[in-house]
Amino acid sequence: MYALLVLVPFFSLLALNLPFRELNRRLAFGFAAILFLLQMGLVFIPDVYFWRVHLSFFANIFHFQLAADILSKVVLFCIGLVSLTALCVSRSLIKESEERFNFINIILLAVAGMNGVALAQDIFSLYVFLEITAVSSFILIAFEKDILGLESSFKYIVLSAVATVLMIAGIAILMFIAGSTNFSVIHSALLSQNRNLLLSLSIGLFLSALFIKAGLMPFHGWLPDAYTAAPAPVSIFLAGIVTKVAGVYCLIRIILSVIGFNDQLKGILLLVGAFSAIFGALSALTQSDFKRMLSYSSISQIGYIILGLGSGTALGVAGATLHIFNHAVFKSLLFVNSAAVESQTGSRDIDKMNGLAKQMPWTSLTSILGSLSCAGIPPLAGFWSKLVIIIALWLAGYKIYAVIAVLGSLLTLAYFLALQRKLFFAQPNDEFKNIKEAGFGLIFPAFFLAALIVGAGILSPWILSNFILGFNSLVGG
Amino acid sequence: MANAITVILLFIIGIYCILVSHNLIRVLIGLEILIKAVTLLVIFCGYQTQNTALAQALVITIIVIEVVMMTVAAGVVVGIHRQNNSLDARNIRKLKG
Amino acid sequence: MLLELLILILLVSAGLWTVMTRSLLRSAMGLALASAILTIVMFRMNANIAGVFELSVCAGLIPVLFISVISLTQPMTFKEASDHMKERLHRFWGLPLIVVVLGVTLALVSFKYKVTPAAIQEGKxxxxxxxxxxxxxxxxxxxxxxxxxxxxxxxxxxxxxxxx
Incomplete structure (x- = not known):
């Protein structure tokens, strides 16, 4: 049944493009929205009803080896959520119906790819579906065919292709060692190997490939450009989910299911994570472009996720997974806000805009919730995941890194306060006196996401107690 | 052994080409050479473990993906040329990185 | 063994020529050549089907793709190209040196790895x-x-x- 998550987006894409193009063009939006809502709902269905059912005729045709654990389910939920948000935003920001139809098509392809990544049990399948996601994001970044979009798309293509090559080299060496590309086969083969040069080489190749894909700090060159230059719905999609799936999820999956933790690996992860968390936040402080600031903030938050992973305990991985979810929610929200501000004022320069709180009250309110959640202020959802990560680091004995994590949180608060003060609460500027609140298409998703932040924050004690248990079996020793 | 050295050398040629080239098409050609290197590596690893069948299955998939990626990249390059009338990578300085 | 070595050296030189050559068209041709030589290597390693793919797609389709992109994007005039050549040589002269030196060094240093490859499957x-x-x-x-x-x-x- 897992395979449906890949097959349904793909076949619905085919169905949308074959006959009756005119009719389909009108139906496409609702159809995709229902699809993404269904995907979000499926995650909450108990195993017996959907995940474990094997239809016999289905199993006879397709020989897929897929599986989903709690980590995959969280990611699948985020994919549905962020795609839905991007879809809603595209309705009011991409005006031409032809273009919007193309946008929906590519989003469907990207979702099929990301679902495949979340379900794959084979490093080579992981690579194939990662590439589907990557190619669709190349197209999405260059979607408007303006020069900045094309150039940042080219930059992304080059770095992503280098990452891909490193990854295939890693796969080839693992295949040499284990004779297969299946997760479990490689895992048991690696357990029987002594540590040696070739093994370290393949792990190193994999890590550097995924660091590039995730946009971590020494390899982050493409990320701010791509997020900033892409059209608004695309930046929501990219920042909210694509880099999380392509980089961070794959990293967690490979480490949990294939390589396993060891001290060296933890050291590298902690170092890279801390570096990204701090320097991402510092670079965000100096930006004056709204979207560029959010991109650097993304780098910093990815650093947090990697820090949680680097602690190497079940608690840390649970915190990292929770932070993937929280980051998908609050970063999508903030990008929706930036799209609202940009569509109303025609500019993204924070220094130029002042005191929009009166003209755009709802955007202002939701963006405050988003930034506070990102900075980790207590009742909101972002606080809990950061708390879990910091506690996990402390308990694992990495006290210095726990302190660094707290420090990074303060920096996050600093740049978001600066942003809010300038953008919404300073003395109103004459130039922007006639600005109105953005339309319903931008306010509704923002409200939905803000409600999710508050709701998840209040329900967090309950979520945490149920959630962390699921990771004990996953990390194992 | 000679195969492994060939892979490393091709890899260095490709990376050098990507880093030093000023023409966008030549950057793509550098990427192609990287992919050639890695294809050789996959086939070589399969040959060493007498698992050529699996290696071939992987290589066929890699080739299909490579073609799609290069086609999209070519589309982007043509787009850049339409806008800029130049393919010089030094013109890509509008992006700060 | 000597033949294998010769083919691999040819492969590296084809790659080098692809990168170093002046005109983009020749560069695309060099890529096709490198692919064709890689196909020979594949055939010698019993990878026939993948070799056919490599020959038809990588040596056939991709150079065509590159050539069509080059023709779509107006190549330089001859004079520009010859000016460009000098400057290119300036940037690329280090590459053959690196390749040769590294190749010889790696060939002399036989690095040992203690890996027991996977059990070889029966009935391939x-x-x-x-x-x-x-x-x-x-x-x-x-x-x-x-x-x-x-x-x-x-x-x-x-x-x-x-x-x-």
């Missing part, structure tokens, strides 16, 4: 069997990525609309 399955039975999910992935490519071409190559 055919590549078609593997693709269809073990790698079916990847086949689905191939189909999806082909469609992604089709949509990408449809979107990217279309002339830009007026409002941009």
């Amino acid at each position: 399955p055919d590549v078609r069997f593997i693709l269809w039975h073990l790698k079916q999910f990847d086949l689905l992935g191939q189909i999806i990525i082909l469609f992604t490519g089709v949509f990408g071409v449809a979107i990217l190559f279309k002339e830009r609309n007026k409002r941009g």
